[in-house]
Amino acid sequence: MSVNLYPAFGVLLIDDEASFLRSFSLLLETAAGINHIYTCEDSRQAMDMIEKHSIGLVLLDINMPHLSGEALLSEIVERHPEVHVIIVSGLNQLETAISCIRSGAFDYFIKSSEEKRLIDGIKRAIEMQEMRLENQEMRRLFFSDTLKHPEAFANILTQDKGMKLVFQYLESVSESSRHVLITGESGTGKEAIAQAIHDLSGRTGLLVSVNVAGVDDSFFSDTLFGHARGAFSGADQARSGMVEQASGGTLFLDEIGDLSLASQVKLLRLLQEGEYYPLGSDKPKRLNARLIVATHQNLDTKQADGSFRKDLYYRLCTHQVDLPALRKRPTDIPLLLEYFLEKAAQELGRSKPTVPKELPVLLQNYAFPGNVRELQALCFDAVSRHRGGILSMAVFKRACDNADVSISPEAADAFFQYPVDHPLPTLQKSADLLVDEAMKRANGNQSIAARLLGISQPALSKRLKSRKGLETPSE
Incomplete structure (x- = not known):
């Protein structure tokens, strides 16, 4: 069975003490989930390993035989300036630390210093490297205007340029382990986008989806974290939570904007600590899943009124995707109309009806408050009422007639522009x-x-x- 590697690039540990390399590797995996690790006892072999294994981060000792850490640092900076180097030394020497930073080291830590500070520094270096690689990939995709993995978006029918830009962005951040926030109106396809992100990530685990709207605090904890046997009345057996079921894969929390403040605190703690406790258990478990959250709510407004925590928002919005409403994708409407009519005819066991030529034009001028989901429902309703010949437009006209046609102040200001001169x-x-x-x-x-x-x-x-x-x- 293949194992998900984190981070996507290799982390190289260079130290002449084999015992330290073993213990340090174990610490990185247990405390930070870092398992894409290579070790090197002989500093003379380090450059070959960097080139062979696509290393993005080097953790380097200073005092080593053959080639010192300072000499190796200079060589890495000269030949591979894109690689981040963190000095992890047994020497607490200010002058050496300053010299290494000036030579291009990302950071400097003492082996005997606080473990959490060291791990946080390594995580920070990984995040910086991930951001660099993502920006590099985004630039490549922008100028090439192509997708590397179009099959990941095969279930999302579109020819809209805005949606294709979303796809390119998702490809550029696909291998990152950082969380993704998907926003957009109801019916715009947020769950389909979450599935595409999971498929692109190459993770071997499952995509586990949970709709958290209206979930109370106790049920939220049990659903996500599971419980131990005897945790509460009726808990005759231990049950794994969604976080554990998504291990090695992706956890998708839909309607995150409706989560209660008490549950938001628990989710924030999970993201900060990277671990959780099943109900009734005193043994922590590590978070080993990428988190994707989605909402149709305006989180800026909810932060302003105090119903959504700002610290949680900033944890979730490292990568953010805002899906355009269907009314902003008019070229997709004829495409989706044909697809849903064909799908409805197949499911209802009928022949696909002929579409009147004015129907796509009518729908391109409709606001579609329910977006793609609403168009699908209208198509199924129209086909179920169809009795032969050209498809009746009655179902679609009724939806257009019942629509709220009031113009927002913003739209009115945009339309009525009269220059003062x-x-x-x-x-x-x-x-x-x-x-x-x-x-x-x-x-x-x-x-x-x-x-x-x-x-x-x-x-x-x-x-x-x-x-x-x-x-x-x-x-």
């Missing part, structure tokens, strides 16, 4: 401009344009004929 258009001219915009959005379809304007089709037709008559020069 230009005269205002007349009321008649403004009405004409509005009609022109509606006809443009409706692709010349008067019926759809009339819906957008909130008037009848005959009234729009009369206005257009009247304008045409005014524009025709008299003989």
